[in-house]
Amino acid sequence: MVRIDGGQSNNALIQVRNVEKLYHRGSETIRVLDGLNLDIEQGEFVAFMGPSGSGKTTLLNLLGGIDLPSSGSITVAGDEITHMSGPLLADWRARHVGFVFQLFNLIPVLTAFENIELPLLLTKLSAKERRQHVETALALVALTDRMDHYPRQLSGGQEQRVAIARAIVTDPTFLLCDEPTGDLDRASGNEIMDLLEELSSGHAKTILMVTHDPAAAKRAHTVLHLDKGVLVEAGQGGRQ
Numbered sequence: 001m002v003r004i005d006g007g008q009s010n011n012a013l014i015q016v017r018n019v020e021k022l023y024h025r026g027s028e029t030i031r032v033l034d035g036l037n038l039d040i041e042q043g044e045f046v047a048f049m050g051p052s053g054s055g056k057t058t059l060l061n062l063l064g065g066i067d068l069p070s071s072g073s074i075t076v077a078g079d080e081i082t083h084m085s086g087p088l089l090a091d092w093r094a095r096h097v098g099f100v101f102q103l104f105n106l107i108p109v110l111t112a113f114e115n116i117e118l119p120l121l122l123t124k125l126s127a128k129e130r131r132q133h134v135e136t137a138l139a140l141v142a143l144t145d146r147m148d149h150y151p152r153q154l155s156g157g158q159e160q161r162v163a164i165a166r167a168i169v170t171d172p173t174f175l176l177c178d179e180p181t182g183d184l185d186r187a188s189g190n191e192i193m194d195l196l197e198e199l200s201s202g203h204a205k206t207i208l209m210v211t212h213d214p215a216a217a218k219r220a221h222t223v224l225h226l227d228k229g230v231l232v233e234a235g236q237g238g239r240q
Helices: 056-063 086-096 112-122 127-140 156-168 186-203
Strands: 012-025 028-041 045-049 071-076 097-100 174-178 206-210 222-227 230-236
Touching: 012 056, 012 206, 028 056, 028 206, 028 230, 045 056, 045 186, 056 071, 056 174, 056 206, 086 097, 097 156, 112 127, 112 156, 127 156, 156 174, 156 186, 174 186, 186 206
Parallel strands: 045 206, 045 222, 097 174, 174 206
Antiparallel strands: 012 028, 012 071, 222 230
C-alpha cells in the first residue's frame, strides 16, 4: 500500500512526514518540496513522474540519505534518518539503499564481476562470500556468462543489468532508480523493466523509480505525480 495523505500506515517500510526542501538563491527562496507525506510498504514498486525541475530527483536523494530535508522527517525500517550524522548516514546507506542511475556509472577498467563486487569490499565478507554474493546477483540479472566482460564489451541494456546487480548485491532494503531506462532503446528498456518487476513481485524488493517514460511508469504498482512540490496519486500501474 502507498499513502500520500499523511495517515498512519502500521506496515509502512518508508514514512515521510511533512517534508519540505528549500533552496536559497541570493535573496530568493525556492520551495522544491512542500510538506510531503508518503507511506510505502515493503515490496511496493512506485513510479514518480512530473515535469523537469518538479523535485523528483530531490525526493529520491532525500529518501536515499544523500541529502537532508529542510524540515520534516523520514523514517525507513524504523530508522529516523533525518538527523543522522555523516558517518552514520553513510553506514545506513550502505546497508539499506541500492542505487540505479540513468548512465550506469560503471567503472570502465573493472569487469562486470568487479563492478558488482565493489559495494561488498566495504563489508567484512570473505573473498569466498563476496564471490557467492556476486554470482547470485549475476544470476538474478541473467549475466553469469558476461561476468568477465568489461563495460565497453556490453550493450547498454547489459550495462544497466550489471548496475542493477551491483545495487542488489548487498541485499538492500530498497532500490532507488533514477531514470533507469532513460539511456536505452525501447527493447532494452523493456528488459530492464521486466527485471525490476521481477525483483519487486518475485523477490519482494521495494523499488522507488523516477521516470519521464509513461510506458515504464505503467510497469510500477503505483504512479505518483510530483508538481510544484506536491505529490498527487496518478493511478495504478501494471499491477491490479
